[in-house]
Amino acid sequence: MNTMGCSEFLDQLDVWMEGEAHPDARAHMRSCPGCRTVVEDLNAISQAATTLAMEETEEPPERVWVALRSQLEREGLIHEPRRVAGSRLARWLEEISAGVPRPALAGAYLAILIAVGFGLCRPIDSRTNAENWAFSTQSSTTPLSAQLNNAEISAVSMAGSSKSLIAASLHKNLDIVDNYISLCEKSVREDPENEVARDYLYEAYQQKADLLAQMSDRGVDGR
Amino acid sequence: MNTQHSLSPHFTWKRAGVLIPGLLLFSAGPIRAQRTEKHFKVEERPVITVHNPNGTITVKAWTKSEVMVTASHATGQVEVDAEQTGNRVDIMTRQLADAGPEDFRADYEIRVPQDAELQIHDDSGAVTVANVLGDMNVETVAAGVDLEDAAGYLTVKTVGGSFQCLRCAGRLEVSSISGNFRFVDIRSYNLRAQTSTGNILFSGEFLPNGMYRMKNYSGVIEVRFSPGDSFDLSATSLKGKVNNEAKLTPPAHQERLLSRFGNSLFGTFNSGRAKVELSSFDGTINILKRD
Helix, strand or coil: CCCCCHHHHHCCCHHHHCCCCCCCHHHCCCCCCCHHHHHHHHHHHHHHHHHHHHHHHCCHHHHHHHHHHHHHHHCCCCCCCCCCEEEEEEEEHHHHHHHHHHHHHHHHHHHHHHHHHHHHHHHHHHHCCCHHHHHHHHHHHHHHHHHHHHHHHHHHHHHHHCCCCCHHHHHHHHHHHHHHHHHHHHHHHCCCCCHHHHHHHHHHHHHHHHHHHHHHHHHHHCC | CEEECCCCCCHHHHHHHHHHHHHHHHHCCCCEEEEEEEEEECCCCEEEEEEEEEEEEEEEECCCEEEEEEEEECCCEEEEEEEEEECEEEEEECCCCCCCCCCCEEEEEEEEECCEEEEEEEEEEEEEEEEECCEEEECCCCCEEEECCCCEEEEECCCCCCCCEECCCCEEEECCCCCCCCCCCCEEEEEEEEEECCCEEEEEECCCCEEEEEEECCCCCEECCCCCCCCEEEEEEEECCCEECCCCEEECCCHHHCCCCCEEEEEEECCCCCCEEEEEECCEEEEEEEE
16 A cells, blocks of 8 residues: 655655655555656656756856756755755755756756746645744755855956946946845845745845856956 | 169168057057948848947838948947848947957947847947837847837846837837836737836736736836726735726635735726736836826
8 A cells, every 4th residue: 555645755756866766655656647747857857967968068157056046945945954855856956967067957947947846846835834934045045145145256356346337337236136135135034934025035136146147257347 | 674762861660660550550549430331131031130338229120121230430449240141140349459348339220121130239328229020139238228119029138228118019028127117108918027126117008818017126117007908907016005096896806816915906907808917026016097
């Protein structure tokens, strides 16, 4: 008799993807079309990533990784300090990324978000009490924010003291986004369950990542 | 016959070594304005790409199957490249010498067939496009973008540049950080506009089955509707106000639709054939009658 539920199966997804499936997990997958679809999608992504790895060698811009991380965290799929399905999945994704060049995963970015987002949002969305939200939001946003701050230091140092119109505009808009981020972070801290504020915050992170990438691309004089 | 000319007794090769490069540099100096005009025969639906770091780009449609590029630049430190590959014309401003950021500019006037597809990149300056019905992608940093009587799939992305669209149709996707947006007399069936701190004004027709999404962080979102419009409205400002002049029919299951956060308004105007979604974090949303 199959005793494993969807939530438990998804918790063990990383083990499944490594090919070490428990008999109960196998039984569950045979009987659950939803989980079967998730596994099939992840397999397809993995294969696509491997194929792309053989075809492409160019490194994608850093913003792809910031955006990927931001989106996965926004979907509630990765929470680093905690052992939940999302973080285990994140480690599994990291293992893929270690095995193949980054462009391969960049190519599969959208597919990952769609497949994983739809497949795993249910059990994680059920943890909707304020404490969990506060914890998961903080654990999601802290590394993202730190990563962006590092990128900012690097981009600003590359931009140097250029006084071109473009550089001025980029800096001005970076200040705007930073202000936007700090206000959103404050809102999220005050009301961790507020999904709308969280959405605005993640959008602001993505905007900052885009902007920093533009600054880095333009190099020293902002061109 | 002796073809050898005698040199001036004052001439020395040493002096020439100083004078000639000096003259050459002077001839390429910053005060010399240059104008270039090129013509390219094209077929139906040509693609025109323009890459200009700084300057104005004006694109207008005409009835000829030809692309005409007129470029002017004030310094000899930049060069205008316009080349045709198949049915594509690529126009690019290149830097020849170590020009300062303000010298690295060119102004363009481009004539294209009406069905042309445009891809324009202009960091600062201004982009104006009129009567072009093909798809369009415009990216700028500080340059403002002004479209008139455009159609097709239009995507515009700026960092701080404003955007205005007059009598545009088709599908519109516009994003910016601090740019203001104005959509006037729009006949678009799909509009998605997002700016962080800019204002958004929409004054146009909500087409049946159309989808209109406008979002900002702060600033004002103003939508002006006509009595004959028909739309389902969802307007939410997390920390700002929502002001409404439309007589809306509340949704059947309002308690489920009411947002838990911020100030929200949901309802149907006439038969609700279009869908309008307005959202702001800290800004004001105004839904007003058109004059």
